[in-house]
Amino acid sequence: MAAPATSKITASYLVQQQVQQADEQSVIDEGKVAKSAEDSEETVTGVSVIVTPELMLYDWFGVALLVVISVGAAGILIARKNPKDIFSEIS
Numbered sequence: 001m002a003a004p005a006t007s008k009i010t011a012s013y014l015v016q017q018q019v020q021q022a023d024e025q026s027v028i029d030e031g032k033v034a035k036s037a038e039d040s041e042e043t044v045t046g047v048s049v050i051v052t053p054e055l056m057l058y059d060w061f062g063v064a065l066l067v068v069i070s071v072g073a074a075g076i077l078i079a080r081k082n083p084k085d086i087f088s089e090i091s
Helices: 003-030 053-078 083-090
Strands: none
Touching: none
């Protein structure tokens, strides 16, 4: 549920960083003697973030797979031990 807001904030941050870096680079290039005839102009028109149901489904399956793998790995480690060893570690 928080994915659209989080991705929008992240995208805005990345765009601001790119604009700031471009401004800093233009200030650095300002004092150079050999400069191209045409300065490249960078414009950012905006960022559109859309979270589709397909993306949410992939995310759900990814989290479910991660949980299954984690529980399976922990279960295998416990299943290899004898019950006596498990009880001795608890106490």
